[in-house]
Amino acid sequence: MITAEERIIRSEKIKEYEVYLMEQEKSLSTIRKYIQDIKRMYKYFEEKELSKILLIEWKKLLAESYSASSVNTILAAANGFLEYNGWVDLKIKPLKIQKNIFCDEKKELSKNEYFRLIKTAEKLNNKRLSLIIQTICATGIRVSELSYITVEAVYKGKAEINNKGKRRIIFIPVKLCKILKIYIKRQSISKGCIFITKSGKPIDRSNIWREMKNLCEESGVKSEKVFPHNLRHLFAKIYYSEEKDLSRLADILGHTNINTTRIYTMESGSVHLRQLDKMNLVIT
Structure with a gap:
C-alpha cells in the first residue's frame, strides 16, 4: 500500500x-x-x-x-x-495545442540569406565558420553531430552518426568534400574531428551560435533567423521541395517520428498564399 x-x-x-x-x-x-x-x-x-x-x-x-x-x-x-x-x-495530461501548419516567416532562413552568411564569414576571414555553416546545411546534420565530420569521413565521403541511441550514415556532397580537404591540409589536421579549437577540442555549439550571430549586421540577415538549427531546417525544406520524399528525409535527419520531419518542411503563410494565387480560381 x-x-x-x-x-x-x-x-x-x-x-x-x-x-x-x-x-x-x-x-x-x-x-x-x-x-x-x-x-x-x-x-x-x-x-x-x-x-x-x-x-x-x-x-x-x-x-x-x-x-x-x-x-x-x-x-x-x-x-x-x-x-x-x-x-x-x-500523471497529468499535456495541454492541447492546435497544430500549426505554417512556419513563422520571421524566423525562416532563405537560401539567399544562407549564401550571404557564407560570403560574410569569408569576408571576415573566418573560413572555419564558413565551412561549418556549409557542412551543417549541405548534410542536414545537427550541430551536436558536427564532431562526426572527421578527416576519415571526408576521405570516405560519408560519416557514421551515433546520436540519441541511433546510428545512421550521412553522405558528404562531393563539392563539400573537396573544399574540406583543402581546409584539412591548410590546417595540418591529420585525423579526427575537423572543426576544432586552438587546443584541439571539438568546437562547442555555443561558440558556433555566437560566431553566427556576429555575421548578422554585416550580412544584413536578421538575428532571429541566424542559429545553427535553422541550417538543418533549410536543408530539409530544400530536400523536400526537390524530392517530395518525407520518409527518406526522416531517415536522413535521424527522426524516429515522421511527424517531427513534417515540422521541418512547413512553409510560410506567404508561400501558401502564392500557391493559392497560382490556382487561379477567382475571376477578375
Missing part, C-alpha cells in the same frame, strides 16, 4: 531517476533538461504529499507563466518521474 511518505518528492529520488535516465542512454542535454524540470517541481511542492488535485493546480500555474509547448515539455519530464516512482495514477 502506498503511503504519504512514498509520494513525496525527495532529492535522493531525483538522483536515482537521473541514474535511471543515464542507464536508458538518454542524451546528456535531455537528462539535464529533465532533471532541471523535476527540480522545479520539487521546489514547488517541497515536502507536500503529491495528489492529482495539487498537480493539476501546478499545471495551471505553469500555463500562466510559460508557453503551451514549454509547459508540455515540463509535464513530460514530470510524468516520466512519476511513472518511474510507480505513481502512474498521478
